[in-house]
Amino acid sequence: MKTLIVIREQEYEWLYHIFPDPHPLLIPICNKPFIEFLIDFSILAGSEAIRLVSDGSLRDVEHYCEQGSRWGVQISYGSMQESDDLDAVMEKNRRYCSNTRVLIIRGFVFIRYDKQNNYKTLFTSLPPGELRRCSHGSLTFTGTPGVEEQAPGPAPLSLVGLETIGVYYELCNEILRGGSLPYVLPGYSNETDCHIGRNVVMSKSCEIIKPVIIGNNVQILAGTVIGPGAIIGNNVIIDRESTVTESIVLDNTYIGEHLDLEKRIASGNILVEPESGAAITMEDPHLLTGMSTRRVSGALLHTLVHIIMAGLLIALEVIPFLLLLPILKLQGKWKKSRNTYYTSTSGNTVTLSTSAIERSGPLSLLAAALSLDRFPLLFRVFSGELALIASQPIAATPASRATLSRMSGYRAGVFSYAEAEDWPVEGSDTAIVERFYATHGNALLDIAMTWKALFNRVHEKQNV
């Protein structure tokens, strides 16, 4: 048997208006892309080949499903005209559909099925014709049955037309509460209503209430409450003291601190109220924002930019440093201290000689304005012990170890994002700023932030 899936762009384009990304056929339903449910069902029905036909672009879907080797079926793709009816589509796929039974799934519909049923045997004996229909699609068989025809029994399946965000939300909730008995859902589970993906970091003080599904690469920070009825996608951070109940957090989303997500869908910086369909784009990245996955090449570029910038600053400051340092030392205005700091969240430490300049007299003011006190630290950027700009280094003490564990994305820097933003370098607000940039920083932004930090330090000294 083969399956022909026919979905028109106009049936799913409403989703583009709410979530521009991903492709609507890849929209996750309980962390599993929609198209995978259709593939699973086709396989349960005994299909060896699946063809997906649409009048819209299927590039992303093709990129995701490829040729179907992951599922052990042959997946192919076809196009159609917007004006083509089902007969025209069948005619265009005549070779694919000839000499075999074909299950035609038409429309942007979700098929409620139960993996424990033997659909293969059931469908073999069904006569050609329409099996199920809803306002947004249908299931139809063509071709002669493999065994003697039987009157169609009540096949244990039904269709749900995905027509609004409210239907999508209800469907996700229904599957979540029904658990993994009828469907194969991603993630580890030893209970039907609790699925947890790979690389999920949960704080000791967070609370997880079933039913819940958590995707891969998720950080759930201290004091958060996840569930009941929460679906957390892949690559998500739920920041401190936030609550996610009866809500869906789609992939690549950051939920800020102290937020309450109840009966909502969050995707990147888009927040949707499923009941009314109202969607707002949050402009405030401290509340809700999208996250981009930093690839290895991105991290390398990041490090390279920091090294180049550090080299540039060393070249600019070496002469003033060599000229002013002996004078300031003689005047007793150059004060050094040694301390051990955490370099990253891994708990690695580095011992640094940090300098402080007493701001009195024109030479010390000039040295401070040029940030010469940070000059010796710039060499640590080359060894990778410090970033050029990142978080304010945290002194390595037993008490600060607990703070470090809460500092998602912490990395010690020569300059800090708080300095660039002209925030006080101590306190919880600083932690928020630094955590934000740790998550959303990029090489270009870091260049700008470094210059901002340098400028603010000049400005700061002039005010003294």
Place this chain on the structure above:
Amino acid sequence: MEKTIMTFHVDTSTGKKIGIAELSGRLDAISGSELQKSFRLWQQETRDIVFDCVKLDFIDSSGLGAVVSCLRKALEQSSDLRLAGLSKNVSMVFELTKAKKLFSIFPDTREAIKSFSTGNPA
């Protein structure tokens, strides 16, 4: 960039002096700071104040911080600050940040003004 406009007048229709501050446009870090300054002046004219947010299109965390700060100032003076006419966008931010629990929120200014007389916070 859309500018925030704040206008203030005193309503005496219920026999009580209620300050009505109409906020429109965007409420962010810059306009939030202006709001806090203006709020101090408004408090000198009247104890109880209503923020009419019908024309407020956008609020961010800084703007929200400013509104909460105004509420705190009002409560310190044993008076009250009530909100009216929150748009969907603004309302969703209030819900998301749990700020909705802090405020008495009314569908329109008339209801908010009336609530001061009936002593019936939303």
